[in-house]
Amino acid sequence: MDEITYGIGKLRGHEKNRESLRKLFEEKASSGSYLFSGMPAIGKFKTALWFAQLVNCPSFDAPCGLCVSCRKIDKGVHPDVKIIKKLEDKTVITIDQVRDQVVNEANFKPLEGRFRVFIIDDAHLLNDQSQNSLLKVMEEPGAQVIIILVTSRPSDLLDTIRSRCRAIRFFPLSDKDMEYILRDLPDVDYEKLGIVTSISAGSPGKAIKQAQDEVFWKIRHDLFTVLEKLPDGQLGDILKYSESVSIQRADVERLEAFFEMLLSWFRDIEFIQAGLPEDTLLNRDFKESLEKVYFCYSAEDITVLQSLILEIRKLTFENNLNLKMGIQRLLIKIKQTGSVQIG
Ligand SMILES: [Zn+2]
Known part of the structure; x- marks a missing residue:
């Protein structure tokens, strides 16, 4: 039985990874070090547990x-199962933590179970010193010791560490698995979850966070309101809107979500144009707004606009493009494109 309830949901997806881990266990080959890598909040830590x-x-x-x-x-x-994380008042996982919680502990036999398991969450936060200390255990692991490094940034780890680990890569979950995980969550608005599921790129952790993030919903509401008015609106509205957007550059998750929202808007327009049923829309709650503008853009327009959105996203993340400028450029182009069809 593979479905276990941990605090916030159920373990779902990553079947192949679990199969490989089970096989190692059955072959009595599970001791040693592992590197669980993949995007944040998709179930790496839960799989480690x-x-x-x-x-x-x-x-x-x-x-x-x-x-x-x-x-x-x-x-x-x-x-016998130790979880090592960065302490709140620190910026890295310190060598003291590694010494106290792993190095000194790994010599002891399990107290209750068969294996001593050390799960290091956000292992990219281990500094070089901590990694070198850890390396000593990894070089000569006991027969009953398992060390799991969980990280979304495996390349930040030393080569010497990585080469000691069995690499297990995690991929985003399918929409079906996401729905399964999110279905029974308490205290979350189910309609909101349905919406974020489709734009959270296979990360249940991200979807849960977004569903509960009021700022996220405000950004989305304001963006879709301006997109609805855009084809026959004024340029002044665009300037006013872009000035009002206050996502900080460091706020990577909301920034990514912003571009996902834009893409989802045009993806929905394509679906409406193709006559697909309402339940296939990502933004069902904005169906009326979408219906007001879907005929303003041709299929070619949409392709051009989607590439522009991706380009501005890239410039924003990689070249530090000013977000307000980027939004202005995008919205002006969307407005011009939409107005041509109306005119
Ligand atoms: Zn059991």
Whole structure:
């Protein structure tokens, strides 16, 4: 049984990775170091916990998710499963943490389970010193020791560390898996979740965060309101709007979401033009607005506008293009394109 409830949802997707891990376990080859890499919040850390449960669960049907061992791991209180994260008042995972929580601990036999598992979350935050300290354990791991480095930035780690690890790559989840994970969440607006699921690029963690982020919904509301008015609006409105957008450059997630929203708008216009049913729209709650403007853009227009959105996104992220300028350039082009059709 592979479905286990951890605090915020269920483990879903990444079946291939779990199969490989299970195979190693069955072949009694699971000790050693692992590098779990992939974009943020797609289930790497949860899979690490699942693996810790698998190797320590006494059940025939491991990981059962129900036994004392599984539940302790789920709660983060199992004495053999250590989770190492950056401390709040620090910018890196310090050498002291690595020494106290890994190096000194790895020599001991498991207290309750079969393996001592060390999960280092956001392992790219280990500085060189911490990594070198860790390396000593990784070079001579005990037969009952598993070290899992979880990271979205594997290239930030030292080559010597990476070469010691079995690399397990994680890919974004499918929409179906995302829906499954998000379906039963408490205290989240289901309609909002449906909307963010499609624009959160296979990352359930991101979708949950966005669904609960009021700023995200305001950005989206303001953007779609201006897009609806654009074809027959005034240039002054664009200037006013672009001045009002206050996403900071460091706010990468919201910045990415902003460009995803723009792309989703034109993707929906294409779907309406193709006569596809309402439930295929990403922005169903803005259906009326989309219907007011969908005929303003030809298929070619949309292709041009989509490439421009991607280009401005790239310039914003890679070349530090001023966001307000980028938005102005984009919206002016969208307005000009849309007005031609109306005119
Ligand atoms: Zn169990």
